Amino acid sequence: MPTMTYLQAISSALRDELRADERVLVMGEDIGVFGGAFKVTDGFVDEFGSDRVMDTPLAESAIIGCAIGAAVVGLRPVCEMQFSDFISCGFDQLVNVAGKMHYRQGLAVPLVVRLPSGGGFSGGPFHSQNPEAWFMHAPGIKVVAPSTAADAKGLLHAAIHDPNPVCFMEHKHLYRRVKGEVPAGIYETPFTARVVQEGTDLVVIAYGAMVDVAVEAASGLDDASIEVLDLRSLVPLDEDAILASVARCSKVVIVDEANATCAAGAQVAALIAEKGFEDLDGPVVRVATPDVPIPFSPPLEQAVLPNVERVREACRELLAY
Amino acid sequence: MATHMVEPAAGAVEHLKLEDRIWLLRAMLLMRGLEERAMTLYRQGKVPGSFYDGFGQEAVSAGAAFAMAPQDRLCILHRDLAAHIIRGVTPARILGQYMGRATGITRGRDGNVHFGARELGCVGMVSMLPDMMLVATGMAMAFKLRGEPRCALTWFGDGSTSRGDFHEAMNWAGVQKLPVVFVLENNQYAYSTPLDKQFAVDPVERAAAYGFVGVKVDGNDAEAMFEAARSARQRALAGDGPTLIEAVTMRMHGHAAHDDMKYVPKEQVEEWRKRDPIDLQESRLRDLGVDVDALRAEVTAEIDAAAAEALEAPMPDPANVTADVFCEGVAEPLGDGVARWSGFLSTAASGTTGGDA
Numbered sequence: 245m246p247t248m249t250y251l252q253a254i255s256s257a258l259r260d261e262l263r264a265d266e267r268v269l270v271m272g273e274d275i276g277v278f279g280g281a282f283k284v285t286d287g288f289v290d291e292f293g294s295d296r297v298m299d300t301p302l303a304e305s306a307i308i309g310c311a312i313g314a315a316v317v318g319l320r321p322v323c324e325m326q327f328s329d330f331i332s333c334g335f336d337q338l339v340n341v342a343g344k345m346h347y348r349q350g351l352a353v354p355l356v357v358r359l360p361s362g363g364g365f366s367g368g369p370f371h372s373q374n375p376e377a378w379f380m381h382a383p384g385i386k387v388v389a390p391s392t393a394a395d396a397k398g399l400l401h402a403a404i405h406d407p408n409p410v411c412f413m414e415h416k417h418l419y420r421r422v423k424g425e426v427p428a429g430i431y432e433t434p435f436t437a438r439v440v441q442e443g444t445d446l447v448v449i450a451y452g453a454m455v456d457v458a459v460e461a462a463s464g465l466d467d468a469s470i471e472v473l474d475l476r477s478l479v480p481l482d483e484d485a486i487l488a489s490v491a492r493c494s495k496v497v498i499v500d501e502a503n504a505t506c507a508a509g510a511q512v513a514a515l516i517a518e519k520g521f522e523d524l525d526g527p528v529v530r531v532a533t534p535d536v537p538i539p540f541s542p543p544l545e546q547a548v549l550p551n552v553e554r555v556r557e558a559c560r561e562l563l564a565y
Numbered sequence: 566m567a568t569h570m571v572e573p574a575a576g577a578v579e580h581l582k583l584e585d586r587i588w589l590l591r592a593m594l595l596m597r598g599l600e601e602r603a604m605t606l607y608r609q610g611k612v613p614g615s616f617y618d619g620f621g622q623e624a625v626s627a628g629a630a631f632a633m634a635p636q637d638r639l640c641i642l643h644r645d646l647a648a649h650i651i652r653g654v655t656p657a658r659i660l661g662q663y664m665g666r667a668t669g670i671t672r673g674r675d676g677n678v679h680f681g682a683r684e685l686g687c688v689g690m691v692s693m694l695p696d697m698m699l700v701a702t703g704m705a706m707a708f709k710l711r712g713e714p715r716c717a718l719t720w721f722g723d724g725s726t727s728r729g730d731f732h733e734a735m736n737w738a739g740v741q742k743l744p745v746v747f748v749l750e751n752n753q754y755a756y757s758t759p760l761d762k763q764f765a766v767d768p769v770e771r772a773a774a775y776g777f778v779g780v781k782v783d784g785n786d787a788e789a790m791f792e793a794a795r796s797a798r799q800r801a802l803a804g805d806g807p808t809l810i811e812a813v814t815m816r817m818h819g820h821a822a823h824d825d826m827k828y829v830p831k832e833q834v835e836e837w838r839k840r841d842p843i844d845l846q847e848s849r850l851r852d853l854g855v856d857v858d859a860l861r862a863e864v865t866a867e868i869d870a871a872a873a874e875a876l877e878a879p880m881p882d883p884a885n886v887t888a889d890v891f892c893e894g895v896a897e898p899l900g901d902g903v904a905r906w907s908g909f910l911s912t913a914a915s916g917t918t919g920g921d922a
Contacts, residue, residue, distance in 0.1 A: 269710070295710050301740060306699055306733035313703020313717070316688055316899055317638060317921040319710070337730075340691045341700060347889050348675045351683045352896030383890050407892040 248426045251419035253393040254358075255284050257400035258322065260430050262292050265320060268404060271298040271307060272324030272358075281326045282360060282419060304334035308357065312342050315355045320404055328359035328413065329373045342409040343384035352407040356400070362415040362453050362501055363549055369537035372545075374452075374502035379411045380479050380511065387478040388435060389413035391455035393424040395476060398433025405432060413478075415453040415501075422456070435477035437485035443471030446559055447493040449486065449512055451475040454499040454550060461555035468563050478508045486512060487520050494525035495565070497558050499550055504532035526565040531558050577788035580795060582907045587855060588651075589631060589787040590846040592905075593623035594864040596647040597843060599656055602872055603663045603677075607822055611876070612663045614676045619644030621785070621817030624842035625750050626720065627651065628790025629810070632798055633718055634909055635901035636918045638704045639687045640697035640719035643678040644750065644816070648720075652685045653903035656871030657878075666878040673881035684900040695725035698734035698747060705738065705745035705801070715918075716744040716801035718794070724755025726768050735809070739775035744801030746794060747809045750784065752816035757828045772809035784812030785842040788849075795908075815840075 248256060261268045270285060276299035279286030288297040300307050304325060311321035325331050331338070334357075342353045363372030379385045386408055390396040396414065403410035440459060445468045448458040455474045462470035473489045475482065490496055496516060500509035513528045531550045539545050581589075600618040607616040619626065626645030630652060633639060641648045649659065654670065662669030663677055670680035671689070681689030688704075690697050701719035708715045725731050726749065738745050749768055753760060772779025778800065782793045790812060797808035815837035819826045826834075847857050898920035904910075 301733070301737055303733040303737065305730050306702070306737045309696060309699025309730065309734070310703030310706055310737060313688075313700040313705070314707040314710075315703075316700070317704045317707045318898070319707045336693055337696060337699060340693055341696050344691070345689075346892045348671050348679070349681055349683050349689045350889065350897055351681075351688065351899065352892035354896065386891070407896040 245425040245427060247423055248393050249420050250393045250396050250414070250422040251282065251284060253397040253426050254400055254414055255286070256426065257397040258285065259288065261401065261404050262288070262296060264430060267318060267320045268322065269296040269298060269314070269319060270322045270324065271300050271311060273300055273302055273326050275299060275324050280324060282416065284324070304330050305337050308334035308337035309341065311355050312337060312353055315353045316351055320354050322356040322358060322404060324358045325360065327371045328361035328375050329370045331357065331359060331375055335378070338379070338385065338409065339382040343382045345384070346408065347384060353409050354407045355409045356403045356412055357409070358412045358414060360416045361413050362417050363538045363545060364417045364453070366540055366542055366545060367538070368540035372538035374413070376411065376413050376478055377502055377507050380508060381506070384409065385479065386410040386435065387413065388476060389415070389452040389478060390476060391418070391452055391474050393422055394426045395433050395438070397426050398431050399476065401430050402432035402435065413452060417453050433476070435480055437482035438474045438476055439485070439489070440472040440474050441470070443469040444493060445469045446495040446497065446563055447471040447473055447489040448497045448499060448555065448559065449473045449475065449489065449509070450499040451478065451508065452501065454501050457550060457552055457555055458499055460552045461559060464556050465559055465563070468559070470559065475508070481511065481515070483515060483519070486515060490516055490520040491523045494523055495562050496524070497529045497531060497555065497562060499555055500530070500532035501550060502533060503535045504530065505535050507532055526562050529558050529562050531555050577792035580908055581788060581791065583853065583855070585631070585905070585907050586788065586846070586850060587860065588905050589627050589791065590843070590850060590857070591860060591864060592627040592631070592647040592650050593787060593843050593846060594861060595650050595656065595867070596623045596627070598864055598868045599659055599871070600646060602868055603660060604822065606660070606664060612677070613665050616822040617643045617677055617820070618818055619646060621837065621841065622750065622752055622814045623647050624787035624790050625748065625784045625812040625814055628787040629718060629720070629746070629748050629794040631791050631906050632794035633902070633904070634715070635686070635904045636715045637686065637798070637902070638701070638715070638717045638899060639902070640690060640701050640717070641681060641687055642690050642694060642697070642720040642722070642750070644752070645720050646678060649682065649687070651903070651905050652682065652687055654682045654685060656868055657874040660871055660875035661878045664875060665880065666875060667881040668875070668878040683897060685902040686899050687902065688899070695721050695728045695730040695734070697721065698725070699730050701745050702734045702738045702743060705743035706741060708744055709741065714802050716746060716798050718746040718748065720748045720750050722755060723749065723751045723753070723760055723763050723768065724758065726771070727763055735771065735775040738807040739777050742804065742806035745807045746797040746801060747807060748794070749809060749811045750814065751811055752814050753833070754816055754829065756820040769809060769811035777807045777809065779809040779811065781811045781813060784814030785840050785845065787842060787846055
């Protein structure tokens with residue numbers, strides 16, 4: 245099994261799909277000759293041509309809107325937002341046109357929007373956001389967020405094969421930092437949660453870049469048995485897996501890199517309050533970014549983003565409850 | 566790139582047989598009659614929500630849709646009911662749609678003219694009207710990439726020209742020379758806002774700014790609209806890119822049923838009443854000896870039957886209200902519409918796809 249970085253796994257999924265299915269095309273700003281701001285599509289234009297690796301005008305609403313049109317007449321567009329932050333300019337097309345299409349008129353929109361997201365590198369307020377919860381709140385859109393190279397490839401294959409609009413949250417901080425074995429060829433990772441490590445005393449529920457933070461935090465708590473659950477998919481949310489972890493561990497810490505209010509973790513907490521209350525042996529604890537724009541300067545950014553120490557401290561306190 | 570005004574019916578008659586010209590009138594009569602019936606149902610409390618119509622604008626949708634082939638794809642707006650009729654949506658389903666019945670095109674999930682019959686190659690509008698310009702542009706992009714002889718057409722209003730999606734669609738379509746037809750339905754008011762508060766230039770001139778042809782047409786002349794759309798389609802299929810058709814017309818009713826249109830000078834309405842699109846087409850056909858009264862009677866009977874059928878149709882079952890948010894199984898493709906124009910019967914321009922799977 246080859247070893248790839250998270251970024252290489254995403255590239256590999258796109259390349260495999262472009263080779264296997266002539267309906268697939270990738271479109272976005274500077275993705276052709278330049279190969280994309282993060283080089284995910286580096287070299288693609290030479291193999292697949294500029295029709296299928298399409299440099300678009302600098303217009304996010306147009307990227308999403310045209311992709312919707314292409315999707316409903318049989319193509320399988322994969323759009324790249326240069327940074328997930330810019331999806332705000334394409335929000336209307338995604339939420340109002342794509343998300344509501346099937347419910348209203350039975351017309352599927354097989355569309356993937358890749359959203360390079362997350363902070364930790366002084367990107368500032370407009371290049372560091374985690375906008376996944378905006379789309380969890382909009383009916384008709386699936387949202388996935390891989391934390392490993394293997395899941396990045398498998399979830400992207402599954403997203404491209406899915407007949408619905410899918411937001412693929414790829415965390416920029418993982419691009420070159422995370423490496424792992426990746427199965428060869430095309431395979432689908434299901435839109436379900438994954439138990440990263442089993443435990444009995446406390447479960448840390450996380451997704452995306454926060455999964456590694458959770459694992460590292462747990463490694464410093466040798467006297468406790470910590471489970472880590474990687475959600476992988478936010479819509480659909482794997483309620484069974486979440487409630488099973490709660491039943492096993494009775495104590496829960498939920499970690500979001502996103503701003504705390506109405507975040508994915510808030511939805512998980514609400515689910516546990518509604519359906520897992522009897523299994524709890526302590527309050528549901530959340531670690532998330534406070535409700536501020538992501539600041540630029542390193543000490544400010546580090547002060548708001550969840551980190552290993554904050555998660556570990558939250559676990560310690562809850563274990564002692 | 567110059568814009569030009571198509572003379573009423575110039576060039577149209579040579580492409581329209583008598584049966585076509587009758588069909589244009591028939592589509593407009595059906596649109597007006599169905600909307601009048603829906604308005605009555607609204608006043609009786611049988612149409613929930615609000616009610617919008619295209620009274621006085623029937624030629625804009627009838628003429629343009631008539632020039633579209635089965636394999637073409639349409640995004641139809643809320644004052645364009647004649648396009649749905651031409652495409653093949655039955656009057657009973659249209660009235661069922663207005664009344665929120667299970668038999669309506671969206672099965673009660675969306676209201677009034679917010680629909681697109683998937684099986685007839687139409688993508689339903691959203692209320693952010695110029696959004697559909699991008700969807701049409703994207704469909705055209707796919708046609709061009711696959712080398713298919715097809716085009717996409719969408720309507721939008723004078724208010725839409727102020728939104729960013731108008732610009733983004735016109736720009737993209739111009740850059741890639743896409744086979745798309747943009748019909749700007751200039752009905753003088755966006756809700757209550759008149760043209761001089763909407764743009765500082767003649768909107769048809771904007772086509773040149775994006776690198777393609779803009780055509781200003783008498784939007785109350787169905788045959789002129791047909792000719793403009795036919796030429797635009799021809800340009801699209803020849804690889805000559807998009808066309809902006811500005812259809813100059815007048816919204817004769819309020820924005821919706823609640824709107825008394827106090828902001829519109831009475832003289833303006835009276836002036837446009839003399840230019841009614843149905844009167845124009847009727848007088849042409851009467852001059853040719855067509856029995857228009859018989860056609861009117863036929864259309865009224867069709868609407869009566871449709872209303873009776875729609876009133877009998879069941880309301881949707883709330884048990885299914887959360888179903889179909891996602892496509893769970895095999896996606897149903899866009900199908901092909903009905904082509905009414907006799908020109909499609911004899912030319913290779915027409916064709917069917919069997920669906921956009």
